[in-house]
Amino acid sequence: MSEAIQAQLPVLQVVIPLLAAPLCIILRRRSLVLPFATGVCWLTFLVSVFLLGDVLEAGVISYELGGWAAPWGIEYRVDALAAFVLLFVSGIAALVLTWAPRSLNDEIPASRHYLFCTLYLLCVTGLLGIAITGDLFNVFVFLEVSALSSYALIALGGRRQALPAAFQYLVMGTIGATFILIGIGLMYQMTGTLNMADMAGRLPAVEGVRTALVAFGFLTVGIALKMALFPLHVWLPNAYAYAPSVVSAFIAATATKVSVYILLRFMFSVFGLEFSFEQLGLGRALMPLALAGIFVASTVAIFQRNVKRMLAYSSVAQIGYMVLGISFATATGLTGGIVHLFNHALIKGGLFMAMGCVMLQLHSVDLDDMAGVGRAMPWTMAAWALGGLGLIGVPATAGFISKWYLIQAALERNSLIVAVLLLLSSLLALVYVWRVIETAFFHEPSARAREAREAPLSMLVPTWVLLGATVLFGIYTRYSAGVAEQAAEAVLRGLP
């Protein structure tokens, strides 16, 4: 790769999908648009692979947008954490879209496929932009780019319940984003800068001032809304349950994870560990919410009849694990939180993809209809079971690695209770995962399951790739936990 392109990689990461989005409208023909969008996603993934390679080799990359120097112009800043998030967001985007064509044909009218691709690419742009930018206001803009496109994507769902679900998400998402905007405004008022690194340098001088404290409050609540931290999660279950399968798979795997990334960025890189956690005790505030989220959402998940809705509640619980790791504010805890970002993205993406296969064949994801479906669709449901094991945290799956770090972090802090609670919470996951496996494999086939056939290979292969990766990353952790460890250290060190 030539030097010139390599120097432009950070901006290409965002610009490629951004420019491709309107091109989808021009191409318009279904047979052209889907392969085009898929190709763009894979290209974006390739860029993120090179970026991660560069960062691991040479350290932080700083890119001046339009050649304007950093505190005045917008800076793109790629460190280990950002590169890690870019990698899995673009990777899952590409894999989900490769998986999607059959499911799209079934769930979205062919005349709207080009619009779907446009929205999808815009959503990818927004999520990648949040991860790469080093400018506070830019975070808000990209946040809204991804959010607005995801409202429209969710509203594409086949059943009418998708519409109120998207509307509710829109209202809560906008409130969250506006809270973040207020927080950014107050911080700008105090420091006169929007560059993250610059602000991190100037904040200590004004941290005692009430304006900074209010900014911190607005940001915490706004981000918590966006990442669906219990009890601000009410928008999530319906949105995930009624969205088209492809949208559920992509958004469930990436959107809330990127919001967790924003939390890490603001609380550690900008405000700094000492202010957020030692002075204001953010950890003490987040930990009970995280634990409550894990238990309440897992318990609610057990009673769901709609499996997509069950997975959505499980997502709320999994956000709890990530936030729990962050709330320890130690290297081990953060590693656990960050590696769970990655592992859960793979697991939940794969599980929703398997549900998409079921949806294609059964036109339903209710437990009653799924009775005995394991006989008709053994490969799909075996993949689901594999993902389910990851959710529980069985050894040799990726979920185990996350929980291993989290429990270690709890023991380091001498909080035996948290460690025990973590183990107990896995039992709840066992219950809701087992309910589906039992229904699918050991019940008499339902009317729909009797007529079902195995999902097409074009969908099975990507599903297995993603869920197979969870096993791979459960055994070889060099590129998941290893990178997460580096990212955690970089985050704890703070910005220069």
Add this chain to the structure above:
Amino acid sequence: MTETVLGLYNYWVVIFLMMMGFYIVISRGNLIKKVIGLNIFQSSVFLFYITVGKVSGGTAPIVEEGFEVYSNPLPSVLILTAIVVGVATTSVALSLVVRIREAYETIEEDEIQAQDEAR
């Protein structure tokens, strides 16, 4: 006292609008009213940013002889972007309301919920 009330009256307006918008979003069941509340809520933030940019005694940021103090133009520029985002949000919200009305024949939140639970 007069200093906090009159000297900061912009901020009082911002807080009043913000709370009013927020309250409408939470309390009203009519989806259109929710969208309006959301708009008022966002507008208060626009006003806040513009207030932040004001430098007392400063004039419009155009270089001209005889003026030395200028207001900060950056917040206004930022908020221009945020206004565009607000417009986009409103249009997406309204088009969702139109589709909800087609699907449910009502735009009252409780009636939509009742219809969903009845099935």
